[in-house]
Amino acid sequence: MSGEKSDKTSNQSQGSLPTRKFSAPEIILGDGSRNLIGQYVNSLSGRNVLLVTDPGIIKAGWAGEIEDSISSEGIDVVVYDKVSSNPRSLEVMQGAELYEAAGCDLIVTIGGGSPMDCGKAIGAVASNQCNVLELEGVDEVALPAPPLICIPTTAGSSADVSQFAIITDEEKKRKFAIISKTMIADLALIDPETTVSMNPELTADTGLDALCHAFESYVSNASSVITDMYALEAAKLIVEYLPKAYDEPDNLVFRDKVMLGSMYAGLAFSNASLGLVHAMAHSLGGYLDSPHGECNAQLLCPVVRFNYPFASEKYKILEKAIVGENSSRSDGLDKLVRALEDLNEHLGIKPGLSRMGVKDDDIEHLSKNAFLDPCLATNPNPATVEDIERLYHDSL
Amino acid sequence: MTRSEDDLRKDDLRRKIIGLSETSHRKSYYPQLKEQINELSIAMDALQESEDKYRTLVENVNIGIFRTEPWEGGRILQANPALWQTLGFESEEEILSHPVDDIYLHMENRAELMDKLKQFGKIKDYKMEFKVRDGSTILCSLTLSAEYDSEGNIKFVDGVAEDITEKEKKSEALRQANNKLNVLSSITRHDIVNQVMVLEGYLLLLEEKVTSPEQIELIQKMKGSIRSVDRHIMFTRDYQEIGINAPEWVNLRDALKDAMISLDNFQVNIHMEPQDYMVFTDPMVWKVFYNIGNNVVKHSQAKNLYISTDEQDNQLLVVFQDDGIGIEDKKKLFKKGSSSSGYGLFLSKEILSITGIDIRETGLPDEGARFEIIFPQGQYKPVQ
Ligand SMILES: [Fe+2]
Numbered sequence: 174m175s176g177e178k179s180d181k182t183s184n185q186s187q188g189s190l191p192t193r194k195f196s197a198p199e200i201i202l203g204d205g206s207r208n209l210i211g212q213y214v215n216s217l218s219g220r221n222v223l224l225v226t227d228p229g230i231i232k233a234g235w236a237g238e239i240e241d242s243i244s245s246e247g248i249d250v251v252v253y254d255k256v257s258s259n260p261r262s263l264e265v266m267q268g269a270e271l272y273e274a275a276g277c278d279l280i281v282t283i284g285g286g287s288p289m290d291c292g293k294a295i296g297a298v299a300s301n302q303c304n305v306l307e308l309e310g311v312d313e314v315a316l317p318a319p320p321l322i323c324i325p326t327t328a329g330s331s332a333d334v335s336q337f338a339i340i341t342d343e344e345k346k347r348k349f350a351i352i353s354k355t356m357i358a359d360l361a362l363i364d365p366e367t368t369v370s371m372n373p374e375l376t377a378d379t380g381l382d383a384l385c386h387a388f389e390s391y392v393s394n395a396s397s398v399i400t401d402m403y404a405l406e407a408a409k410l411i412v413e414y415l416p417k418a419y420d421e422p423d424n425l426v427f428r429d430k431v432m433l434g435s436m437y438a439g440l441a442f443s444n445a446s447l448g449l450v451h452a453m454a455h456s457l458g459g460y461l462d463s464p465h466g467e468c469n470a471q472l473l474c475p476v477v478r479f480n481y482p483f484a485s486e487k488y489k490i491l492e493k494a495i496v497g498e499n500s501s502r503s504d505g506l507d508k509l510v511r512a513l514e515d516l517n518e519h520l521g522i523k524p525g526l527s528r529m530g531v532k533d534d535d536i537e538h539l540s541k542n543a544f545l546d547p548c549l550a551t552n553p554n555p556a557t558v559e560d561i562e563r564l565y566h567d568s569l
Numbered sequence: 570m571t572r573s574e575d576d577l578r579k580d581d582l583r584r585k586i587i588g589l590s591e592t593s594h595r596k597s598y599y600p601q602l603k604e605q606i607n608e609l610s611i612a613m614d615a616l617q618e619s620e621d622k623y624r625t626l627v628e629n630v631n632i633g634i635f636r637t638e639p640w641e642g643g644r645i646l647q648a649n650p651a652l653w654q655t656l657g658f659e660s661e662e663e664i665l666s667h668p669v670d671d672i673y674l675h676m677e678n679r680a681e682l683m684d685k686l687k688q689f690g691k692i693k694d695y696k697m698e699f700k701v702r703d704g705s706t707i708l709c710s711l712t713l714s715a716e717y718d719s720e721g722n723i724k725f726v727d728g729v730a731e732d733i734t735e736k737e738k739k740s741e742a743l744r745q746a747n748n749k750l751n752v753l754s755s756i757t758r759h760d761i762v763n764q765v766m767v768l769e770g771y772l773l774l775l776e777e778k779v780t781s782p783e784q785i786e787l788i789q790k791m792k793g794s795i796r797s798v799d800r801h802i803m804f805t806r807d808y809q810e811i812g813i814n815a816p817e818w819v820n821l822r823d824a825l826k827d828a829m830i831s832l833d834n835f836q837v838n839i840h841m842e843p844q845d846y847m848v849f850t851d852p853m854v855w856k857v858f859y860n861i862g863n864n865v866v867k868h869s870q871a872k873n874l875y876i877s878t879d880e881q882d883n884q885l886l887v888v889f890q891d892d893g894i895g896i897e898d899k900k901k902l903f904k905k906g907s908s909s910s911g912y913g914l915f916l917s918k919e920i921l922s923i924t925g926i927d928i929r930e931t932g933l934p935d936e937g938a939r940f941e942i943i944f945p946q947g948q949y950k951p952v953q
Contacts, residue, residue, distance in 0.1 A: 311582060
């Protein structure tokens with residue numbers, strides 16, 4: 174600790190409880206909980222709802238069901254579904270325009286991370302009357318957004334419980350983060366039944382995103398005893414039940430467990446933030462529009478190797494939680510990585526970023542953006558641009 | 570040990586993520602909302618205050634103010650005390666339970682009025698009779714305006730009714746007094762003119778019988794006196810008509826033409842060169858033009874009279890220029906009974922002054938007479 178008097182926010186102080194806070198939305202969890210939407214829109218005094226979703230969710234029927242529930246309470250609903258899988262700033266601005274033009278007073282999002290992040294940003298733009306690009310950064314949203322209810326239909330992003338919204342700056346081909354308490358929903362209606370409609374590929378991608386949330390928040394240098402508890406439990410649940418849910422998509426018990434794991438991971442990363450995996454994945458997603466979960470899945474193992482010496486204790490605990498007690502003799506790192514690789518293999522993730530269209534020439538640009546991502550600030554190993562370039566390279 | 574800028578940036582970012590000094594708020598403790606509620610309640614107070622002010626005004630004003638439904642059998646929705654008191658009701662509630670058609674003396678008048686309102690959207694100072702509950706009637710000056718719904722149908726009729734019963738009685742009395750006076754003076758004048766003619770006849774008979782030059786001279790003087798009496802009587806006839814009729818928009822060219830045609834004129838060429846205007850004046854204005862024309866014909870020895878208009882400096886000049894001997898003594902020109910023109914120009918000035926129009930003579934001695942009538946702004950407009 175250099176010249177500073179004391180660093181109250183550091184968690185390197187031994188034997189004492191570092192001062193940390195923990196923010197979370199009101200959460201309603203359970204099968205069928207989505208049916209409470211009308212009641213809660215009412216109790217938040219919504220009279221004219223902007224329902225943010227995407228074409229896939231409309232096709233699956235979830236958006237229509239929610240729209241009907243809200244309408245049956247005599248409340249007006251305007252649907253906004255122009256949301257890409259990596260939501261763009263222009264989509265946010267158009268949504269905010271619709272929100273204002275239609276005179277909405279509450280936002281409901283149903284879908285995966287994309288509609289949720291888009292809906293959160295729409296709210297912030299609507300109350301702050303600015304361009305969404307101006308909201309980039311940590312604690313940069315001056316005015317709270319209108320009331321927001323999130324209903325996740327994937328078990329992964331957990332944007333419904335987090336204070337993050339990740340938006341693509343399509344002009345600069347990068348993703349940027351809005352990290353603010355105002356991005357926390359007023360209510361997360363978490364209903365695992367909605368995740369049954371995910372195909373195996375999406376189940377794997379989103380589940381591995383959740384696992385990365387658990388890993389990265391657990392070893393984050395901003396973690397706390399509260400986030401550690403959630404992160405560890407999340408890792409356990411996901412590693413055990415994600416392959417089962419993948420194998421038996423219709424088994425609601427497995428879906429429940431994966432959803433629970435995802436929510437725990439969300440609560441953990443929302444408060445402890447993430448690390449290098451997400452910094453690099455955001456850069457990839459912004460540049461190549463690649464699916465977020467798959468990027469994470471490709472990058473988790475190399476980053477665990479890279480970070481291991483800086484957080485070995487925590488990785489050992491993770492390893493114990495995932496693999497079990499009986500193998501304390503062997504090399505922890507290899508064992509842990511092997512377990513993760515096995516998981517990827519089970520879930521049909523074939524290694525290699527090049528298969529996702531990443532080329533050698535892209536790496537310089539990708540690394541620069543990843544280096545500037547706020548997630549890097551909490552990575553246990555302070556990576557340089559060169560480190561990041563090497564990691565991309567090795568993952569090709 | 571020095572730390573790089575990147576390290577410092579990352580440290581700062583990490584501190585912010587941990588967020589113990591964050592500045593943003595959850596909705597549940599949203600101070601801006603509280604501020605907005607405060608502002609709103611201040612605005613509501615101001616609104617209440619202004620509403621109270623207008624309510625007091627509406628309640629205390631001496632003119633009936635009301636809102637009704639437009640259709641037949643519609644109700645009165647709002648009425649101020651002046652209205653229900655004038656119509657003999659005990660309270661606002663009482664008048665509100667009364668069909669609006671029923672307060673009109675003739676129900677069909679209301680239907681006509683609503684048709685007009687549909688057409689024009691507004692009706693101003695319309696005289697209408699209403700029933701008072703004690704059986705009497707009152708005359709009101711009614712102004713109505715239509716309020717529309719989003720589809721353009723009349724939703725309400727807002728109205729103002731001023732009780733002009735007394736005012737109307739007074740002006741009627743005044744009109745009658747004026748009439749009586751006119752009748753009296755024209756009968757008297759008629760009698761005098763008859764007697765003057767009789768007198769002239771006797772003088773003619775006498776003239777034939779008298780031979781003494783002295784007596785003849787006396788008779789001539791008597792004849793002069795009689796002509797003077799005749800002129801005075803004629804003046805009272807002309808003057809009586811001034812100001813009886815309200816001023817109105819008169820077509821300038823037509824009035825000039827009428828006046829010039831009435832002239833007994835065999836010597837002067839009249840050149841009519843005015844632009845087309847309407848002028849707001851006493852309908853007797855043609856008499857002014859006639860007087861000026863008559864003056865030229867009788868006294869100027871002119872060969873030509875040019876009548877033209879000249880619009881300048883926000884006023885309109887109507888110019889009568891002749892090429893006669895001109896007028897030397899301008900001082901007494903418009904005085905009563907001053908010059909050879911008798912009462913004509915005095916009368917002209919009087920007629921014009923009723924509506925604030927001026928007349929002057931600006932001719933140079935060698936260049937003939939030049940009369941200019943000056944219409945101020947607002948009292949003339951081009952013919953549409
Ligand atoms: Fe993620």
